[in-house]
Amino acid sequence: DIQMTQSPSSLSASVGDRVTITCRASQGIRVDLGWYQQKPGKAPQRLIYGASNLQSGVPSRFSGSGSGTEFTLTISSLQPEDFATYFCLQHNNYPITFGQGTRLEIK
């Protein structure tokens, strides 16, 4: 199974800050990775697909990069609505696996 190690597990930041979240895959997954935002009691919302492609309708302050085993999600200037949990998902191979999530909190 491909293990997805996400860091940090939690992060405190202020509105306007730039933040970066990382996912590391235990083996190469090409660019078969998505980034998601999830708010309490809600379904996940896809932000990035194919490691670096911005989902339609998602603000351009979100960006993704990486390939193979190292991936990052960057939020260039945090907005109040961005405080949520973020996770990565790899779909290169079964079983599909997820990062453990990063809880982004207001400082």
Place this chain on the structure above:
Amino acid sequence: EVQLVESGGGLVKPGGSLRLSCAASGFTFSSYDMHWVRQVTGKRLEWVSAIGTAGDTYYPDSVKGRFTISRENAKNSLYLQMNSLRDGDTAVYYCARGRGYSSDWYSFEYWGQGTLVTVSS
């Protein structure tokens, strides 16, 4: 507009069974793989099963032999039959749209709102 609506969750005793349904609309259901994913509150998401457009199925070891995924394209519906349920199966269960038209770009683009399954005596 793509919509996925889960139903069928509820309270069941350990060892019991439950069948979840996911009603799909707004896309050509038969052209996409479909998935079930679950989440224990505050925990990492866990992929539960997948079914391809040809009816091929996939499971992680944690549910293999207990859960069965199926689809009924004529009704735009996805199902998850869960047997021999355990306390550890308690979670919110989501259906999600997978790969379509030979493109991975569609994978996990859309998710339902989830249905809660509670396994408890």
